[in-house]
Amino acid sequence: MNKTRPKRTAIVVGAGAGGVATAARLAKAGFEVTVFEKNDFTGGRCSLLHHEGYRFDQGPSLLLLPGLFQETFTDLSTSLSAEGVHLSKCEPNYNIWFADSQCFELSTDISRMKRSIEHHEGKAGFERYLSFLQESHRHYEISVAQVLKRNFTSLLSMLRPRFLRHLLELHPFESIYSRASKYFWTERLRRVFTFGSMYMGMSPFDAPGTYSLLQYTELAEGIWYPTGGFHSVIAALVRVGERMGVKYRLSTPISSVKLDAKGKRATGVVLENGETILADVVIINADLVYAYTNLLPQTSYSRSLQKRSTSCSSISFYWAMDRQIPELTTHNIFLAEHYRESFDDIFKQQLIPKEPSFYLNVPSRIDPTAAPEGKDSIVVLVPVGHLLDEKQGIGRKGLDVHSKQDWNAMVSKARQTVFATVEARTGARDLQGALVKEIVNTPQSWKDVFNLDKGAILGLSHSFFNVLCFRPKTKHPSLDRLHFVGASAHPGTGVPIVLAGAKLTSEQVLEDFGMEKPWDVVATGKKDVGEIDQMHVLPLLSNIHMAVLTLVMAALILMYSQGFYT
Numbered sequence: 001m002n003k004t005r006p007k008r009t010a011i012v013v014g015a016g017a018g019g020v021a022t023a024a025r026l027a028k029a030g031f032e033v034t035v036f037e038k039n040d041f042t043g044g045r046c047s048l049l050h051h052e053g054y055r056f057d058q059g060p061s062l063l064l065l066p067g068l069f070q071e072t073f074t075d076l077s078t079s080l081s082a083e084g085v086h087l088s089k090c091e092p093n094y095n096i097w098f099a100d101s102q103c104f105e106l107s108t109d110i111s112r113m114k115r116s117i118e119h120h121e122g123k124a125g126f127e128r129y130l131s132f133l134q135e136s137h138r139h140y141e142i143s144v145a146q147v148l149k150r151n152f153t154s155l156l157s158m159l160r161p162r163f164l165r166h167l168l169e170l171h172p173f174e175s176i177y178s179r180a181s182k183y184f185w186t187e188r189l190r191r192v193f194t195f196g197s198m199y200m201g202m203s204p205f206d207a208p209g210t211y212s213l214l215q216y217t218e219l220a221e222g223i224w225y226p227t228g229g230f231h232s233v234i235a236a237l238v239r240v241g242e243r244m245g246v247k248y249r250l251s252t253p254i255s256s257v258k259l260d261a262k263g264k265r266a267t268g269v270v271l272e273n274g275e276t277i278l279a280d281v282v283i284i285n286a287d288l289v290y291a292y293t294n295l296l297p298q299t300s301y302s303r304s305l306q307k308r309s310t311s312c313s314s315i316s317f318y319w320a321m322d323r324q325i326p327e328l329t330t331h332n333i334f335l336a337e338h339y340r341e342s343f344d345d346i347f348k349q350q351l352i353p354k355e356p357s358f359y360l361n362v363p364s365r366i367d368p369t370a371a372p373e374g375k376d377s378i379v380v381l382v383p384v385g386h387l388l389d390e391k392q393g394i395g396r397k398g399l400d401v402h403s404k405q406d407w408n409a410m411v412s413k414a415r416q417t418v419f420a421t422v423e424a425r426t427g428a429r430d431l432q433g434a435l436v437k438e439i440v441n442t443p444q445s446w447k448d449v450f451n452l453d454k455g456a457i458l459g460l461s462h463s464f465f466n467v468l469c470f471r472p473k474t475k476h477p478s479l480d481r482l483h484f485v486g487a488s489a490h491p492g493t494g495v496p497i498v499l500a501g502a503k504l505t506s507e508q509v510l511e512d513f514g515m516e517k518p519w520d521v522v523a524t525g526k527k528d529v530g531e532i533d534q535m536h537v538l539p540l541l542s543n544i545h546m547a548v549l550t551l552v553m554a555a556l557i558l559m560y561s562q563g564f565y566t
Helices: 017-028 066-075 110-148 155-159 161-170 176-183 187-192 195-200 209-221 231-243 288-295 300-305 339-347 407-426 443-450 495-512 543-561
Strands: 009-013 032-036 048-051 054-057 087-090 094-097 103-106 223-226 247-249 254-259 266-271 276-278 281-284 313-321 331-334 358-361 376-384 435-441 482-484
Touching: 009 017, 009 266, 017 032, 017 066, 017 231, 017 281, 017 495, 048 313, 048 435, 054 376, 066 110, 066 231, 066 495, 094 407, 103 110, 103 187, 110 161, 110 176, 110 187, 110 209, 155 161, 176 187, 176 209, 195 209, 231 247, 254 288, 266 281, 281 288, 281 495, 288 300, 313 407, 313 443, 331 407, 358 407, 376 407, 435 443, 482 495
Parallel strands: 009 032, 009 281, 032 247, 094 331, 281 482
Antiparallel strands: 048 054, 087 223, 094 103, 254 266, 266 276, 313 376, 313 435, 331 358, 358 376
8 A cells, every 4th residue: 555755844944035935945846844933024134114104124125136036936836926016116226416415316227327427427438338237247147147046065166167267257356346447437437336235235345346237237127116015025925835835933933953863964943942843854044154153053164154254234224204305216325425434434343434325215205105195214224334242342443432332322323424414415304303203223133133143234245255165055064954045155145146045945955855846847838939030140251251261261372382482
């Protein structure tokens, strides 16, 4: 009598974007999946804050690389639209405000960009802009194909011929700023096309040139916003997973990963209440450094992770305003006059700059449901240094924090700086008087609520020796049946990147169990293409060129044979 083989079981620790996507993928592959989340909400940093009709995105507030989102839903046999997720295109992408009160508008509209760039750098400047797009396009396409969709399990992974031949094209050993400087000859435009490194939690003077791909996706594919807030994408993935049998246990923190008697294999998790839950495989979506430090036995590797360079943190304000602020668009960037020095304060001193650059988002401008009628909800992200322990704080310059970071003082300084800067540059008036409610996140609250090591909001840094095979792997190096997904694991930080990582981690789990990848088993009927749509690659030389070249070669051979060159 044949017995039905019981389903494989999987535990996912953490209901962030990577955990939710991995859970749905494994459920589709036939696993019985349970997700444990310490908070009472899903999404991790992709969650929402509410106050009396006002809604704020706690973390990400713009959707980039839409193709990676679409791929995730397609692999799960659905789509964003089928799950009720509506994306609105933000136009312009940003208004970028400078200390001299000039505003540069970044847009996907090529005619608007032409006018703006030629205004500052002339017609040759626009030609250089097109060259910049060409280079960043290559960064984008190569990175998606050879990095985001490939796992780097060892140094040998970097020796793949297809990757090696493109490595130098990615400019990993030059900074974003130095690459941009080749194409933009004014300091203003160099800043316009490099501030995006803040999304990686890095200075543009340190971030590898590869990451100009972020500017490219914004300019070529646009910036999008999901109606109802960014969490609507995560909520849709939760619903998809639940239809496939995924169980979510919220407000259920774990205290450790359970190992077998030999300490060589993960067999489940131990909850903080002492309950033990067993599973065939464990996937950790909690902050990776936190997990290695607090959920697993200490090793030299886990201690080394704590010494690695990390991304910055932020002071984030969530403001409910009693009126609309028409001077502000959906996405606004305010750049410090002393650009390089402001990044040095963040990444070298781990403090708030004397004059910070910051990002200001008005979700109610693109989605009226984000605030009561006639009012605005505003989110401000001020990049600051990550948390230091007392020993690290000694000798730091900046505020008098008595060898520690005084976050109360920094929050107060950040608030007043934002109000003063926005009013001075845009002409908006009495912002503080329009404020009816403020919620604040600091590096300490990021750490406390989300277990982020050092309060670093984007995980480990993305310097060259913190990416590819040097980044922590999607599988534990010595413990079997233990995998990772999230910002600090390969391929890196950012929601679309983490979704790509969820696919890599899920496929690695399935390979370990010898199971099929269900998203590969899709009928791909060949699409009929009319003659007018068939691609024809013209030869480098036409028939006439070939005939002339043949005659020239024949003449040269004849001349040589007759002794003309003796």
